């Protein structure tokens with residue numbers, strides 16, 4: 001069946017740059033053109049609107065996004081008291097163990113989060129409140145006990161040895177995994193579907209899913225693979241593991257994704273070469289040199305694309321050094337093909353000019369989150385609070401990354417920041433350092449063809465050309481031109497030729 005979409009303009013990000021209609025045959029674009037349109041079985045009139053290629057969010061956690069949106073007010077809570085009030089309201093409407101996500105104390109006037117005792121006061125059912133970045137949780141006594149987290153490293157204790165409720169690293173992963181194990185398959189499907197529908201409603205047609213099997217178990221990915229064809233957006237899964245044979249058994253050409261080489265700035269677990277300003281040390285390193293090299297080597301030789309999460313400068317340096325070591329171990333033929341693999345670094349926030357130069361030499365790709373800068377990069381924000389002014393100033397050097405010729409795609413890391421490319425595109429344009437800002441055109445390209453290239457899908461996605469996937473969104477205002485792009489929402493989203501969202 002052929003469908004014709006007629007609009008004021010179709011921005012192709014290809015040649016010719018602008019058309020007036022797009023003809024879709026099944027899942028694919030047949031033709032883009034101007035003037036008299038061809039006949040079709042179905043005609044969708046979009047008068048005055050602008051069609052652009054569907055956005056690709058290169059870093060999403062679908063289930064986590066669904067969980068976040070069960071209690072969405074938490075991100076706006078401005079004190080420990082407000083968190084407790086929201087959690088207590090949510091607890092009253094639900095049964096059994098409850099995990100909620102999304103508080104961010106870095107924006108509070110008094111930055112003391114609730115304690116285990118506070119949470120015990122709310123419920124004797126297992127209860128956990130996960131920090132916005134996912135790298136730290138607050139848990140009540142029942143949650144600590146029943147999840148088995150108490151026996152693991154990462155449970156903070158006071159001088160008397162009593163847990164404070166703050167949980168990081170291994171204990172945090174075990175805690176979250178235990179809560180996930182209490183969900184039925186159907187619950188997981190619903191959470192993923194809710195998240196995918198939200199993405200479609202924001203003009204996204206493809207997401208790169210970072211499947212956190214350490215925090216959610218294998219079942220989370222299995223459920224996703226079981227229903228991904230029915231979801232409103234196309235899903236490109238990255239399995240967060242070092243187990244190369246497991247990825248291959250699942251038929252996945254990609255591995256690692258958000259696999260943490262370090263943690264986050266907010267949890268003070270991002271691995272830094274110089275200590276945090278507030279005396280909390282240098283953060284955490286999750287891999288020794290040799291085991292990371294082994295993983296990179298095995299993944300590369302198996303023909304997989306490998307990704308890892310690295311935020312702090314020490315972590316990014318470790319990743320790049322380790323790839324250099326793997327590269328040098330290859331013969332000349334292997335070296336010739338290395339760059340084409342576009343091994344990924346997720347976040348790559350605290351990157352120096354030197355490390356970017358070395359990453360560019362290896363053809364490594366950057367998967368960035370511009371909304372991190374908008375949330376935490378401004379003067380007085382989280383990064384300045386914990387890194388000091390000088391280091392905070394150099395965070396998220398987007399223009400430097402582009403100038404080095406590094407492949408760059410963008411994402412939300414939802415639920416860490418809200419899903420929605422326009423928020424990210426606005427953030428690219430309002431970076432705390434004016435020299436690192438991207439133009440509107442560049443920002444849109446990074447969120448479409450740039451992200452498509454990060455998954456080796458540029459022959460199918462990211463621009464509107466004959467034979468490519470029919471992935472696009474139509475807007476009342478032209479995303480290339482409207483002054484305030486951040487709040488722009490699509491009127492229609494089409495993914496793989498299906499109308500997946502209509503306002």
Ligand SMILES: [Zn+2]
Nearest residue numbers: 258309346347
């Ligand atoms: Zn990450």
